[in-house]
Amino acid sequence: MISVEHLTKRYGPHTAVDDVSFHCEAGTVTGFLGPNGAGKSTTMRMICGLTPPTGGGATVDGVPYRRLPNPGRRVGVLLDASAQHPGRTGRETLGLAAQVMGVDRGRVGALLDRVGLDSKAGRKRVRQYSLGMRQRLGLAHALLGDPRVLILDEPANGLDPEGIFWMRTVLRDFADRGGTVLLSSHLLREVEAVADRLVVIGGGRVVADGTKQELLAGTGTRVRGLEPDKLERALTGAGVTVTGTPDGALVAQADAETVGRTAAAAGLVLLELRPADGAGLEQLFLELTANGGTR
């Protein structure tokens, strides 16, 4: 279980993370979404005690990370697959971590197998690894201490489609056995397939937090007309809240019948009328990517 309470990080006048709170329950995968520069990595580093927060705090299983006596046995962390000494072999990298954590050396070979790095890859120096192989090594590193919590920053980066599918299976399986997973991504579609909950962050603030069903469920009705401007005016005139989408369709906060009758009364031709499929979140996310991406 991970609890984040009012985490805030300021760098001079710039607020990188602004009063972020969320919880990850055991048995679930939480997708931590946001465009690049939204504050995902800073939040995760604060959870892991690597960055001191300006305000607020975070706990893992009720304990602040820095108070965990042997954190590797509780929490598997993969924050940057490239943060390994390039001069060590994959096997040596895991061997060192096993020694620190006091884990049986035998697990090293088993973990390399589990993440799909064969003995030949294990003997190679990390310098020669592709990003995908580093991600696999990083996941092996995270799983080495047999933790109950996983914190992964952009683990799908550099993985091929088969690798992404494999990663999802591993994480789903981990959560189904009672583990807690927090994984970040800047791609909604990437985590949609595996996450139970979604926390969306933009400009350092949480802008959406809920179960995937809640956030992706049809919020309103998607409607597209031959004359979008007139349709929008008609709907607004009938007291229906309307938001635009990038492809010119509208999302109306009313059922299909109300929208249809309003359009008919105004004599407008409809081209599309159906429940909105998570367009709200997709829309929100696109807006964040468009505006929040730059600092």
Next chain:
Amino acid sequence: MTATATATATPAVPTPRASAAGRPSVGRLTLVELRKMTDTRAGFWLLAVTALGYAALVAVMFFAADPPEQTFYGFFQITMLPSAVLLPVIGILAVTGEWTQRGALTTFTLVPERQRVAAAKLLAGVALAAASVAAGLLFAALGNLAGVAFTDGDGSWQLTAGALGSAVLLQVVNITMGVAFGMLLMSSPLAIVLYFLLPTVWSVLTSMIGALRTAAEWLDLGVTSMPLAENAMSGSDWPKLAASVGLWVVLPLAAGLVRLVRREVS
């Protein structure tokens, strides 16, 4: 730090499972640090070059020195030259490598109490210094045997405990200074250059400026450690050595520890 401040506010901190709890002991972390100093190419070659340096200097002394100078202690003293230069570099890289190779992210994720990692690195340095002395004794013994057998060397095996202790202390001071510079400067090239440059500049300045001469007597580690290298420490030499060690080792180490514990890892 704020994280710890909120921690104290948490009413009941549950005790983790005993089996998984086992906080890695500083001893275990020291073994890990020794392994990290030797399992990369840079570390391996630095040690290999040090050993080669031992062999080369022993050979030079065997061929060039007068037979009466070819004693066990004579050979031993000359082997301490390469390690005095190269061990500090290993000490520097042991710390700066965490930042330049980005290993700090992994290291401090597994051991969030960074001062324990720092302690392990210092102890690993001490262990390496002791090992370098042991290796020096081995090479010196070979040189002495060869001297007796082939060049009519003096062949004396005399080595006092004081001489041995002085050699160990000197190596420990050197490598600890390296670790301290690495901790403070956090960059391999900067730390290595300043490690060699600053004491030299200081020596040159003090030899040129008369007003600094007294200061040099107390604060030039090269001057104050000379009697230690020659195993000729007198009563008045110890406070001078302590003062210069304070300036060149303890001070950067203290400042380096503060930086290490505070620095944001990203």
